[in-house]
Amino acid sequence: MIQGKNILIGITGGIAAYKIPLLVRLLRKAGANVQVILTPAAKDFVTPLTLATLSGQPVHTGFFDAENGRWNSHVELGLWADLLLIAPATANTLAKMVYGIADNYLLTVCLSARCQVMAAPAMDLDMYRHPATRQNIEALKQRGIQIIAAGTGELASGLCGEGRMEEPEAIFDVIRQHFATRQRFAGKKVLVSAGPTHEAIDPVRFIGNYSSGRMGIALAESFARQGAEVDLVLGPTHLSTHHPAIRTHAVSSAQQMLDQCLFHFEQADITVMTAAVADFRPQTSASQKIKKTDAGLQLRLEPTVDILKTLGERKEDHQILIGFALETENGEANALKKLKSKNLDFVVLNMATEPGAGFGHNTNKISIIPKDGQIYHFPLKSKDEVAADILDHIARIIPAQGQ
Ligand code: CTP
Numbered sequence: 001m002i003q004g005k006n007i008l009i010g011i012t013g014g015i016a017a018y019k020i021p022l023l024v025r026l027l028r029k030a031g032a033n034v035q036v037i038l039t040p041a042a043k044d045f046v047t048p049l050t051l052a053t054l055s056g057q058p059v060h061t062g063f064f065d066a067e068n069g070r071w072n073s074h075v076e077l078g079l080w081a082d083l084l085l086i087a088p089a090t091a092n093t094l095a096k097m098v099y100g101i102a103d104n105y106l107l108t109v110c111l112s113a114r115c116q117v118m119a120a121p122a123m124d125l126d127m128y129r130h131p132a133t134r135q136n137i138e139a140l141k142q143r144g145i146q147i148i149a150a151g152t153g154e155l156a157s158g159l160c161g162e163g164r165m166e167e168p169e170a171i172f173d174v175i176r177q178h179f180a181t182r183q184r185f186a187g188k189k190v191l192v193s194a195g196p197t198h199e200a201i202d203p204v205r206f207i208g209n210y211s212s213g214r215m216g217i218a219l220a221e222s223f224a225r226q227g228a229e230v231d232l233v234l235g236p237t238h239l240s241t242h243h244p245a246i247r248t249h250a251v252s253s254a255q256q257m258l259d260q261c262l263f264h265f266e267q268a269d270i271t272v273m274t275a276a277v278a279d280f281r282p283q284t285s286a287s288q289k290i291k292k293t294d295a296g297l298q299l300r301l302e303p304t305v306d307i308l309k310t311l312g313e314r315k316e317d318h319q320i321l322i323g324f325a326l327e328t329e330n331g332e333a334n335a336l337k338k339l340k341s342k343n344l345d346f347v348v349l350n351m352a353t354e355p356g357a358g359f360g361h362n363t364n365k366i367s368i369i370p371k372d373g374q375i376y377h378f379p380l381k382s383k384d385e386v387a388a389d390i391l392d393h394i395a396r397i398i399p400a401q402g403q
Contacts, residue, residue: 001179003031008081010106014163015156016088016122023168036107045110062105078112087164088122091133098136120148125161144243148174184395186227191268192220193234197254199281202290210359211276213237217388220246231264254304255280265311270320273308295324312343324348335369346370356380
């Protein structure tokens, strides 16, 4: 898969830079064309000569090649790359990437690259868990940049914790996986719903739930990275995504979510309904703010439409329809009921009672329950990794449906 691919590696100024020559070697052995950019700070950690020797290409260190009197075209290099990997990615470089700062050659190439960008952060544990770094990493993820999360272990500072760059072999595997799966969903139209719905009580109050939409956004981004065109119907949340292959349709109520889902469903090859749709809404919504009274307030609620069930009734044989089941008890039995009653290809079960699973976490623990009765259990993983597992499962059932 890596044979003949153009891989551009940007090395920034961190001690983990010493591991990159090994990665270059692995990529070259697998048949990739590798070029390397060193930031000024990176040159203190690893020499251009080592990298030029291993990559078989001159190393880029700045805008000007004084020796040959040439200007290095960042645009050309950005377009050459099938993949741009920044490793190690320091906190400083991650922050600059968020703001589009282009004060060195690597950052300028980052702005010109049209290919997938990956970053492997490496820094001390306090820097890694600092809210500024966490937010920057989140912002880059939302932009479609794949973050190869740092591992835990001994750090150069002598401290022990999270912030260690992934080993070259693990990064190599991520790259291999990227090229193996990147066009898996090319030409497919995907509909994903995500987030909560808000059911208005009056102009300033609503009934809602704690869903952040993170799981659905992670799925939409994984599909987009693997070549699909995605319509994301997104309930009210502070999260967003800016991947160019994702069209976001912001909605508020269950009714609006239903309308948008129905509008896009017919065209969709694959639909994944992760949204936490309110099951009930106030029968009437007051047009003015309801005033407080000593008598209290009784709200009459009526059921909303089950969107997934409605889609299940309209589903054609060539379409794949997947639902989520959030349960607090009798998980498998309840999920199986939803699988059948909503006419799904499989249901993703997550137990709200499991630590780290369900709403508001960056992690999730799921089981996939397909029609054949076999149940696949997965350990607690980041929502990006959970999305990858779900996509793997979908990729497996596409051919089974004769596509
Ligand atoms: N769902 C939907 N429309 C609704 C309610 C749920 O499309 N009005 C979808 C969810 O997006 C999810 C699946 O149905 O994919 C299951 O949702 P869940 O809340 O677990 O179950 P419900 O069907 O609402 O049943 P219950 O609340 O009784 O568990």
